[in-house]
Structures are given as C-alpha cells and as structure tokens.
Amino acid sequence: MASKVTPISGFQEWLPAQRIAEQHFLDTIREVFELHGFASINTRAVEPVDRLSNQGEDADKEIYGVSRLAGDDSSEASLGLHFDLTVPFARYTLEHSGKLTFPFRRYQIQQAWRGERPQRGRYREFTQADIDIVDANELPSHYEAELLLVIADVFSRLPVGDYRIHVNNRKICQGFYQGIGIEDVIGTLRIVDKLDKVGDDGVTKLLLAAGCTRPQVDQCLALAQICTADSTFVDQVQALGVHNDTLEEGLAHLKSIIDTANEHAPGVAVADLRIARGLDYYTGTVYETMLEREPSYGSICSGGRYDALASDGKRTYPGVGISIGVSRLLGLLIGEEGLSASRETPSVVLVAVNHEDSRPESMRVAAALRARGIPTLVSPKAAKFGKQIQFADRRGIPYVWFPGSEADSPAAIHAPSTGTGDELDATGTGDQVKDIRSGDQVSADRDTWTPPTADLHPTIAFPE
RNA sequence: GUGGGUGUAGCUCAGCUGGUAGAGCAUCGCGUUGUGGUCGCGAGGGUCGCGGGUUCAAGUCCCGUCACUCACCCCA
Numbered sequence: 266m267a268s269k270v271t272p273i274s275g276f277q278e279w280l281p282a283q284r285i286a287e288q289h290f291l292d293t294i295r296e297v298f299e300l301h302g303f304a305s306i307n308t309r310a311v312e313p314v315d316r317l318s319n320q321g322e323d324a325d326k327e328i329y330g331v332s333r334l335a336g337d338d339s340s341e342a343s344l345g346l347h348f349d350l351t352v353p354f355a356r357y358t359l360e361h362s363g364k365l366t367f368p369f370r371r372y373q374i375q376q377a378w379r380g381e382r383p384q385r386g387r388y389r390e391f392t393q394a395d396i397d398i399v400d401a402n403e404l405p406s407h408y409e410a411e412l413l414l415v416i417a418d419v420f421s422r423l424p425v426g427d428y429r430i431h432v433n434n435r436k437i438c439q440g441f442y443q444g445i446g447i448e449d450v451i452g453t454l455r456i457v458d459k460l461d462k463v464g465d466d467g468v469t470k471l472l473l474a475a476g477c478t479r480p481q482v483d484q485c486l487a488l489a490q491i492c493t494a495d496s497t498f499v500d501q502v503q504a505l506g507v508h509n510d511t512l513e514e515g516l517a518h519l520k521s522i523i524d525t526a527n528e529h530a531p532g533v534a535v536a537d538l539r540i541a542r543g544l545d546y547y548t549g550t551v552y553e554t555m556l557e558r559e560p561s562y563g564s565i566c567s568g569g570r571y572d573a574l575a576s577d578g579k580r581t582y583p584g585v586g587i588s589i590g591v592s593r594l595l596g597l598l599i600g601e602e603g604l605s606a607s608r609e610t611p612s613v614v615l616v617a618v619n620h621e622d623s624r625p626e627s628m629r630v631a632a633a634l635r636a637r638g639i640p641t642l643v644s645p646k647a648a649k650f651g652k653q654i655q656f657a658d659r660r661g662i663p664y665v666w667f668p669g670s671e672a673d674s675p676a677a678i679h680a681p682s683t684g685t686g687d688e689l690d691a692t693g694t695g696d697q698v699k700d701i702r703s704g705d706q707v708s709a710d711r712d713t714w715t716p717p718t719a720d721l722h723p724t725i726a727f728p729e
Numbered sequence: 730g731u732g733g734g735u736g737u738a739g740c741u742c743a744g745c746u747g748g749u750a751g752a753g754c755a756u757c758g759c760g761u762u763g764u765g766g767u768c769g770c771g772a773g774g775g776u777c778g779c780g781g782g783u784u785c786a787a788g789u790c791c792c793g794u795c796a797c798u799c800a801c802c803c804c805a
Contacts, residue, residue, distance in 0.1 A: 271778080274797060327803080349805080381803070382730085393805060542804095567805060590805030619763090647762090654765040665764085701765070 275383030276390050277592050282661075283599050285606035286725045287591075290423060291374060294394045294589060297419045301411075303372035303396050308353040310376075311344040316356060318345070327379040346378040350395040351586055355575040358399055358582050367582075368400040368408075374591075386563050386593045395568075397586030399575065404583040406518055409550040409570055410525035412587045416554070416566055417530035424604065424727070425594065427557035430526075430566070431492075431537035434519040434550050437502070438488070438541070440512025445484050447477060451545060457489050458541035461561070489539040495527060496520045498536040515549070522550060548572040552587055556597070565594045606723040608661025612642040613716050614698070615657040616666045621647045626668050630696065633711040634666075639721065641666075654701055662701075663720050666709070669696045 279287055295305075311331050318328060329346040347353045350373050358365065374394045383389055396415060398408045413430055420428060438457075439450045447453055456471045463471070465486055472482045484505060491501045499516050519536055526534035542551045547569035554566035568587030575582040598604040614634055616627045627643050634641040642662065644653045650667075657665050698714060699706040715721075 271796060377805085379804075382801090384799075387804070391805065564805065588805065593805050617764095649763045649765095651763070651765045653763090656765090658765060667764090699764075704764090706764085 275388045277388055277596065277600075279595075279599065280609070282606040282609040282723075283604075285609070285611075285723050286599055286604050287595055289606075289725050290591060290595065291392075291394070293422050294419055294591070295372070295374065297415065297422065298372040298394070298396055301396075301415045301418070303370045303415075306354075306357065306371045306373055307375060308347070308350070308357050308373065310346055312347050312353055312356060314343040314345040317347065317352060327381050329378045329380050348379045349377050350375055350393050350588065351397065351571075351574065354395070354397055354586075355582075355584075358575045358584075359577050362401075362577065362580075362582070368398055368404070370396070370398045372396045386596055388592050388596070391590065391592035394589040394591050395586055396588075397584050399582045399584035401580050401582055404570075404572075404585065406521065406549075406570075407525075408585050409518070410522040412568070412585060413522065413526050413534055413552065414529050416587055416589070417526075417533045419589065421530075424725070425556065425565075425598070428533075428554055428565070429557060430534045430552055430554045431540045432519060432522055432526075432534055432550060432552055433536070433538055433540035434515035435541075435547055435569075436511045436515030436549055437519065437538060438515075440509035440515055441488055441502070441505075441507050442485070444507040444509035444512055445481050447481055447485075449475065453477070453485065454541040457485060457539060460489055460539055491538045492535060494523075494532070494535050496523050496536070498523075498538065502538070518549065542567065542569055546571045546574050550585065559597070562597055563593065565590050565597075603728040604725060605728075606725050608663070608723045610642070610660045610662060611640040611723065612660070612662050613639060613720055613722075614641045614664045614666050615653065615662045616641060616643045616668065617650060617653045618644045618647040619668060623647075623668065630666055630668050630711050634714075637712075637715070639716065654699075658701055661723075664716060665699045665701055666711075667697045667699065667706075669708075 299305075314328065314330065327348055331344040331346060354371070354373060358369070372395065374392065376390055376392050378390050380389060381387065396412060398404070398412070413432065416430065435454075438454055442450050442453055452475060453472070456468055456475060459471070460468050468486065468489075469482050472485060473479070477485070484507070487505055488502065491498050493501070499520055502512070502516060523534055523536050537553075540551055540553050542553065549570035549572070551569035552567055553564040555564060556562060566587060566589045568585070570583070570585040572583040573581050574584065595604075614631075616630045616634075618624050618627045624643070624647070631641045631643045644656060646652070648656075654665050657663075695708045696711055697706055698709040
C-alpha cells in the first residue's frame with residue numbers, strides 16, 4: 266500500500282555524507298573520552314515512569330510513555346523513555362553499586378527523548394555524549410575541573426569553531442541570595458536565567474513581582490553581570506559586600522576550577538555568575554557551553570555537580586557530569602552550516618568490470634585491496650567505462666581501478682598517452698588505477714598500491 | 730499545552746479576479762561495447778496534505794482536520 270511519507274518533526278536524520286560527518290564526531294568523542302579513562306556503558310532506553318517523573322512537574326509532560334499497542338498490559342510497570350542520560354546512570358549506579366569500583370568514571374553516548382515542541386536546536390529524539398564521575402559518600406572537587414578539560418580536549422579535535430565553557434557554582438548564588446535575605450533560591454535563579462531573553466528590565470520586574478526588594482534586585486543583577494576569564498570575579502563579588510559562608514565556599518571552588526582550566530586549556534573557560542541551569546539536582550558547579558559565533562543557539566555542552574542524585578538509603582553517590590548535545594551541535598554544523606564529508610561512501614576505489622565474464626577477476630582485485638585495509642567497491646555493471654567512472658564520480662569515489670590481466674583489457678587498449686609513457690606498463694597488460702579528479706592513470710600492483718593517506722577515508726569540511 | 734505562518738514533482742518554487750497541472754535543479758535513457766564531468770535530444774515522476782462545502786466547473790473561495798514551521802513554556 267502506497268502511503269505518503271512525511272517527515273516527523275524533531276527527529277534528526279542525515280544523508281550518507283552527513284552521517285559520515287556525524288560519525289566522525291561520535292568517534293572522536295569516544296576516542297577522547299577513552300583517552301581520559303572513562304569506561305563505556307549503555308543503559309536501556311526505558312525507566313519506570315515514577316523514577317523519571319519526580320524531577321519537576323514540567324519534566325513530566327515531556328516523558329514519552331512506552332506501552333504495547335494491543336493487549337492488556339495493565340499489570341505491567343509503567344515505562345517511559347529516558348529524557349537524559351544522568352537519571353538512568355544514577356539508577357544504574359545504584360543497581361550495580363556492589364559490582365562497580367569507585368570512584369567510577371563512565372561515558373555514555375546514547376539517544377534520549379523529550380516530548381516537547383521541536384524548535385531550532387531542540388529535538389524530540391537526540392543524542393547526548395555524557396561523562397560522569399561518581400564516588401561513594403564523598404567526591405573530591407578536583408573532578409569538576411577535570412571534566413572541563415576533557416571537553417576542551419574533545420572540541421580541540423573537532424571543527425566547532427570558537428566556544429566558551431561558562432562555569433558557575435550554585436553555592437555562589439545560593440549563599441549570595443541568602444546573604445541578602447532572599448529565601449527562594451531556585452525561583453530566583455530561574456528568573457535571573459532569563460537575563461539573555463528579557464534583559465535587565467524584564468528580570469527586575471519579575472524579581473519585584475516575586476517579592477524581592479529594590480536593593481535585593483540590584484544586588485542580584487550586579488552579581489549576574491560578573492563574568493571574567495580569570496579569577497578576578499572573586500574580588501568583584503566581594504566588592505558587593507555580601508558575607509556568607511556558602512558564598513565563600515562557592516567562590517573558592519570556582520576559583521580553583523578557573524585557575525586549573527586556564528593552565529591546561531587557556532581561553533576556554535569563563536566564570537559567568539549568571540549561569541543557572543534549570544535542573545534542580547545540581548548542587549555546586551554548573552557548566553554551559555556556547556559557540557562564540559552564535560551564543561543564542563543555546564548550550565551545546567552542559568552539566569554540573571550533583572550531591573544526592575543517587576542514594577540507596579545507606580550511602581549516597583555524589584557525582585559530577587557533563588554532556589555534549591551532539592544533535593544540537595550537529596543541527597547547526599551539518600544542518601545549517603553545511604558540514605559534510607568529502608564523499609558519501611567509505612569506498613576509496615571502484616574496481617571496474619570489463620565484461621560480466623571477468624567479474625571474478627575484479628572481485629579478486631577488490632579482495633586484495635580490502636585485505637590491506639583499502640575500502641573498495643566492485644562496479645555493479647560491466648557498463649561502458651564512462652558510465653563506470655561516472656558511477657564513482659557521483660559518489661565521490663576518487664579512484665577507479667582497471668583490471669588488466671586480460672589481453673583485451675581496457676588498460677591495455679585505452680591507456681591514454683601521458684606524454685612520457687613511462688608510468689605505463691611496458692607490456693600493457695597490468696592493472697591500472699585512475700585518479701578521476703586529476704585524470705592521471707598509472708600502472709599499479711593490487712598487492713602493493715596504496716592511496717594517499719588523505720584519500721583513504723572521507724574527510725569532513727565545510728563548503729567553500 | 731497556547732498563539733502566528735505554511736502545505737502543488739525527489740528538492741526549490743510558479744500557477745492572476747475559479748476554466749483540463751508548470752519551470753528550474755535532480756533522477757533515468759540515448760548520442761557507433763568502452764575513459765566520465767560540458768553539451769544536445771528524450772523519458773519517468775503529482776490522490777495540488779486530508780475531509781467536507783459553495784459552483785456547470787475548485788490547486789484557486791469557505792469550514793474543519795492533520796502535518797510542518799516560528800514564538801511562548803522549558804531545556805542538550
């Protein structure tokens with residue numbers, strides 16, 4: 266039955282060349298995560314709804330439920346697709362706590378689902394690349410700087426352009442707000458978080474409406490304005506004259522992170538005291554990462570420290586984690602800016618087929634090349650050589666191999682004169698390989714010929 | 730969930746105050762059984778999102794619905 270196919274909003278799908286670019290990102294992320302000693306885990310797509318749903322009332326609306334279309338499954342536990350990787354990881358940590366070795370550092374690259382209205386940079390199905398470190402009972406704060414450096418290492422190997430990791434510590438806001446007599450810390454954070462969208466005036470109105478006094482509002486705004494690439498933010502906060510132990514603790518932590526980051530990855534981190542993050546479970550350091558060329562696109566890498574996400578009653582497992590929003594990042598780079606691969610197939614060589622009768626010989630050539638790690642495809646038809654070259658060209662395959670073991674082979678008959686003729690096999694019966702970009706065609710040995718390293722695998726680049 | 734915009738070929742779109750569905754690009758074929766890209770000729774491909782209404786006649790007007798899209802909410 267033919268039915269019209271239509272796209273489903275909020276689900277990202279790439280064409281083959283774009284997928285190659287995506288895989289390059291995923292491979293690089295994985296490689297760097299492993300380089301920094303993170304072990305991979307994969308968690309199931311579903312969690313019991315009651316475990317997912319107590320993260321805040323708004324989150325509930327976004328959870329996709331999972332059930333059988335037919336049949337009476339009223340006796341089954343209610344399941345939902347996870348909407349991030351942190352909550353499943355917390356559950357995983359508790360479930361396997363007896364078999365894990367702490368501090369446990371894991372990476373997890375999986376999809377997550379949120380049933381919200383899609384928009385630019387926001388999807389209903391999306392891939393996240395998470396790293397987290399959890400420990401039992403206590404978690405040293407130096408990990409909070411370490412995660413930032415891992416992300417800096419990842420992005421240094423990818424064509425993401427200039428970016429900044431904005432770091433804050435919730436204790437700064439919490440201590441500061443309490444120090445000036447504001448009780449609703451979370452609510453105040455949420456309002457201050459809108460600074461980008463509604464501006465000073467908008468935030469002022471909202472805070473006044475929430476019951477803050479004028480001096481409190483001014484202090485909140487003054488704190489939120491502070492944003493420094495070095496540890497001078499400490500002096501700026503202290504100049505505001507608020508005294509609170511929690512505040513001092515937060516300042517010391519953040520200073521330590523910024524100093525460490527500046528030593529190992531200069532220019533990447535910035536202390537930005539307006540960063541709040543929506544999720545309630547963060548208790549200390551929080552991160553958001555913006556691209557310099559388009560900060561309004563939103564954070565492409567976020568996370569933070571959480572002290573009590575996982576607890577079995579006897580022990581709590583504090584952790585710190587950060588997550589690359591792969592789908593959001595690629596939605597911009599691939600979807601809008603045109604990042605793609607140099608070809609739409611991994612094949613670097615197309616082996617021509619002279620006649621259908623000689624296909625076995627072409628297959629032997631392909632086998633010899635593949636045995637040496639050269640991705641190779643055999644031509645689908647013994648069409649005219651122009652067609653076979655075109656087949657390669659359309660897919661971006663740079664080399665066409667002409668098997669030459671037969672007397673009437675095209676390599677013997679049709680080798681073009683290149684002036685010197687030296688590179689042609691004197692007998693005219695050997696294999697030849699043609700670089701279809703330059704037109705150069707030379708004799709080649711299927712057991713030793715290797716394409717230039719730059720051609721062996723597709724490369725990724727933005728359009729000119 | 731609330732509000733605005735848009736639905737015509739694979740893609741980008743034209744189609745006037747109603748009169749038998751079009752272009753460009755892409756795809757495929759042909760241009761002396763052999764070395765492509767240019768060029769020439771040709772072909773395929775559309776329940777005009779879906780349903781109803783008005784009319785002799787609806788892609789076009791009206792109503793509904795669905796999808797996509799943008800903003801709000803919230804977040805990677």
